Amino acid sequence: MRVVNIKLNRGGRLLAGAIPIIAMLIVYGVMSAARLEANEYDKVLPTFGAMSDAFLRLAIETDARTGQITLLADTLASLRRLGIGAAIATLSALVFGIALGVVPTVRAALGPLIGIIAVIPPIAILPILFIALGLGETSKIALIAIGIAPFMIRDMAAHVSALPVEQIIKAQTLGANSWQLTLRVVVPQALPRLIHSLRLSMGPAWVFLISAEAIASNVGLGYRIFLVRRYLSMDIILPYVAWISLLAIATDALLMLLSRRAYPWAHEGGR
Amino acid sequence: MSAILSFDNVWVEYRDKVVLESVTLDIEERSFVSLVGPSGAGKSTFLRLVLGQEGPTRGTVLLDGTKLKPECEPDRGVVFQKYSVFPHMTALQNVMLGLECARAPVMARLYGKARKRARDEAAAMLEAVGLAHNLDIYPAQMSGGMQQRLAIAQALVKHPRILLLDEPFGALDPGIRLDMQALVTRLWREHGLTILLVTHDIQEAFKLGTRVLAFDKRRHDPHAPHRYGATAVYDVALDRKDREDAERELAAHLSPQPAAAGAA
CATH class of the missing domain: 1.10.3720.10 (MetI-like)
Structure with a gap:
C-alpha cells in the first residue's frame, strides 16, 4: 500500500502523536541524569522531580x-x-x-x-x-x-x-x-x-x-x-x-x- | 398591457470598450422575457442596468416612467446563479430578512407579534416554492435546487415589480432544472410577475419566455473588436405554435462564435 493511502484509526493517531512527545521526555530525562551525574549541582537540566517541587512551591x-x-x-x-x-x-x-x-x-x-x-x-x-x-x-x-x-x-x-x-x-x-x-x-x-x-x-x-x-x-x-x-x-x-x-x-x-x-x-x- | 420598463438609446461603455450600443426597447408588464446571446454580448450588463448595479453611459432606463437610479432597490428582485442566499441564516431567516429590513429600520430585526406576522408570511412564501418542510435548515444543508427555490422565495416576498433571473438554473442537474422551470412558470402566472431571464440555453429561453431577446454585435471590426457594442439583434414575441420555427430562425441569426468569426 502506498504511504499516502495509509490512514490511522483514532487509537493509532493518538499513539502516533504520543510517541514523539514521550521520546522527547525520555531524551530529556537521560540527558538530565547524565549531567547531574557529572555535577550534582548542575542547574541547566533539572530532574522532573526538582521541577515539580519548584513549581508546586510557587x-x-x-x-x-x-x-x-x-x-x-x-x-x-x-x-x-x-x-x-x-x-x-x-x-x-x-x-x-x-x-x-x-x-x-x-x-x-x-x-x-x-x-x-x-x-x-x-x-x-x-x-x-x-x-x-x-x-x-x-x-x-x-x-x-x-x-x-x-x-x-x-x-x-x-x-x-x-x-x-x-x-x-x-x-x-x-x-x-x-x-x-x-x-x-x-x-x-x-x-x-x-x-x-x-x-x-x-x-x-x-x-x-x-x-x-x-x-x-x-x-x-x-x-x-x-x-x-x-x-x-x-x-x-x-x-x-x-x-x-x-x-x-x-x-x-x-x-x-x-x-x-x-x-x-x-x-x-x-x- | 403597458410598458413597465423602457430603454431609450442606452449605451454602456467601459473606457474605450463598448459593451451595449443603442439599445431601445420596451418591456411589457407581466411578460416573461428571455435574454440569450453569446458570452460577452452584454446580457448580464443589460441585467445589471435593470438591477441598478450600474448605470448607462448614455441614454435612459425608465421603470414605470421614472428614471432608474444606479442603485439596487426592492422593486427589482434578483436570483443569481449562486451566492443568492445568505449562508448564515436558516431558510426562514433568509426570507424574513426582506420583511425585517422594511419594518425595522434600526435593528433590521422584528420581535413579538410583528415577528410572528413576518414569520408567517415568509413560511407561506417558502411553501409556495416547495420548501414548506425545510424552514429551519441552513443553505449549506440544501441541494442546489433547494437553494435556488429559497432565493426565489426570498425575492418574491418583497413583491418586486420585476424579477431578474441571471442564469438561475445554470448549475443544476437536468431533472432539477425541469422542476425549477415549472416552478418559475407557475409563480409567474400566479403572482402576475414580470420576469427577465438570462440564459445560455436557447431551448429554455423559448420554452419559458413570452418574448425572446437575443443580444449580439451588429457589426464586427476584426482589428478592434471592442469598439462595437452589442444590442438586441433579434426580438420576437411568442405564442405557442410558432415557438419551434422561431427557435430555428434564431439559431441561424446569431453570429458564429468569435473563433470562427476570426477565421472568416
Missing part, C-alpha cells in the same frame, strides 16, 4: 514578601493584560475591519494608514509606549493591542470584501440600507472569521506580553521567567513555559468551541 505556598501565591498572581496579571489587549484589538478589528471592508470611502481614507502601522515592528514602539504611557499596565496592554490589531483589522477587511458581491446586491434588492446590510449580512458572517483571526493572533499576543513583562514589570509570567533567569533557575523556567503553553492551548480550544457553538453554519455546513 503554586501552593504564599510568598512571604508579597503575601500572594506567586503562580496565581503571575497568571492572573498576565491573563488580565492579555485579555484586555486582545479584547481591544478584537473590538477595533470588528469596527474598523468591517468599515474598511464595506464602505469604499473608509477604505480609501484609512487603508493606507493601517497599512503603514501594520509594517512597524510593534516591539520597536515599546519604548515610545513606555515613555508615553508609563511603565504600568497601560503600556503593556497597549503593546499587545497595537501589536495584533493591524493584522486582525486587515484580515477582517479582506474577508469582508471577499464576500460574494451577489450577496451584497441581493441584500439591497431586499431593501437593506447600508446599516442593515452591515448588521444582518456582513457582521454575522464576519464574526466566525474574527474568532479565527483572534486565534491566529494569540501567538504574537503572548510574544508581546512576555516582552513587555520582561522589560518592565513586577508581576506576571514573563516577568517571573526573566527574573529567575538570573539564578539559572531552570527548575522554574521550564514548568512556567509548560504552564504558558497550557494556557495558550486552553485559550485556543475555548475560542474554537465558542465558534463552533455560536456559528454552526460556518463549520462544515451546519449542525
Whole structure:
C-alpha cells in the first residue's frame, strides 16, 4: 500500500502523536541524569522531580514578601493584560475591519494608514509606549493591542470584501440600507472569521506580553521567567513555559468551541 | 398591457470598450422575457442596468416612467446563479430578512407579534416554492435546487415589480432544472410577475419566455473588436405554435462564435 493511502484509526493517531512527545521526555530525562551525574549541582537540566517541587512551591505556598501565591498572581496579571489587549484589538478589528471592508470611502481614507502601522515592528514602539504611557499596565496592554490589531483589522477587511458581491446586491434588492446590510449580512458572517483571526493572533499576543513583562514589570509570567533567569533557575523556567503553553492551548480550544457553538453554519455546513 | 420598463438609446461603455450600443426597447408588464446571446454580448450588463448595479453611459432606463437610479432597490428582485442566499441564516431567516429590513429600520430585526406576522408570511412564501418542510435548515444543508427555490422565495416576498433571473438554473442537474422551470412558470402566472431571464440555453429561453431577446454585435471590426457594442439583434414575441420555427430562425441569426468569426 502506498504511504499516502495509509490512514490511522483514532487509537493509532493518538499513539502516533504520543510517541514523539514521550521520546522527547525520555531524551530529556537521560540527558538530565547524565549531567547531574557529572555535577550534582548542575542547574541547566533539572530532574522532573526538582521541577515539580519548584513549581508546586510557587503554586501552593504564599510568598512571604508579597503575601500572594506567586503562580496565581503571575497568571492572573498576565491573563488580565492579555485579555484586555486582545479584547481591544478584537473590538477595533470588528469596527474598523468591517468599515474598511464595506464602505469604499473608509477604505480609501484609512487603508493606507493601517497599512503603514501594520509594517512597524510593534516591539520597536515599546519604548515610545513606555515613555508615553508609563511603565504600568497601560503600556503593556497597549503593546499587545497595537501589536495584533493591524493584522486582525486587515484580515477582517479582506474577508469582508471577499464576500460574494451577489450577496451584497441581493441584500439591497431586499431593501437593506447600508446599516442593515452591515448588521444582518456582513457582521454575522464576519464574526466566525474574527474568532479565527483572534486565534491566529494569540501567538504574537503572548510574544508581546512576555516582552513587555520582561522589560518592565513586577508581576506576571514573563516577568517571573526573566527574573529567575538570573539564578539559572531552570527548575522554574521550564514548568512556567509548560504552564504558558497550557494556557495558550486552553485559550485556543475555548475560542474554537465558542465558534463552533455560536456559528454552526460556518463549520462544515451546519449542525 | 403597458410598458413597465423602457430603454431609450442606452449605451454602456467601459473606457474605450463598448459593451451595449443603442439599445431601445420596451418591456411589457407581466411578460416573461428571455435574454440569450453569446458570452460577452452584454446580457448580464443589460441585467445589471435593470438591477441598478450600474448605470448607462448614455441614454435612459425608465421603470414605470421614472428614471432608474444606479442603485439596487426592492422593486427589482434578483436570483443569481449562486451566492443568492445568505449562508448564515436558516431558510426562514433568509426570507424574513426582506420583511425585517422594511419594518425595522434600526435593528433590521422584528420581535413579538410583528415577528410572528413576518414569520408567517415568509413560511407561506417558502411553501409556495416547495420548501414548506425545510424552514429551519441552513443553505449549506440544501441541494442546489433547494437553494435556488429559497432565493426565489426570498425575492418574491418583497413583491418586486420585476424579477431578474441571471442564469438561475445554470448549475443544476437536468431533472432539477425541469422542476425549477415549472416552478418559475407557475409563480409567474400566479403572482402576475414580470420576469427577465438570462440564459445560455436557447431551448429554455423559448420554452419559458413570452418574448425572446437575443443580444449580439451588429457589426464586427476584426482589428478592434471592442469598439462595437452589442444590442438586441433579434426580438420576437411568442405564442405557442410558432415557438419551434422561431427557435430555428434564431439559431441561424446569431453570429458564429468569435473563433470562427476570426477565421472568416
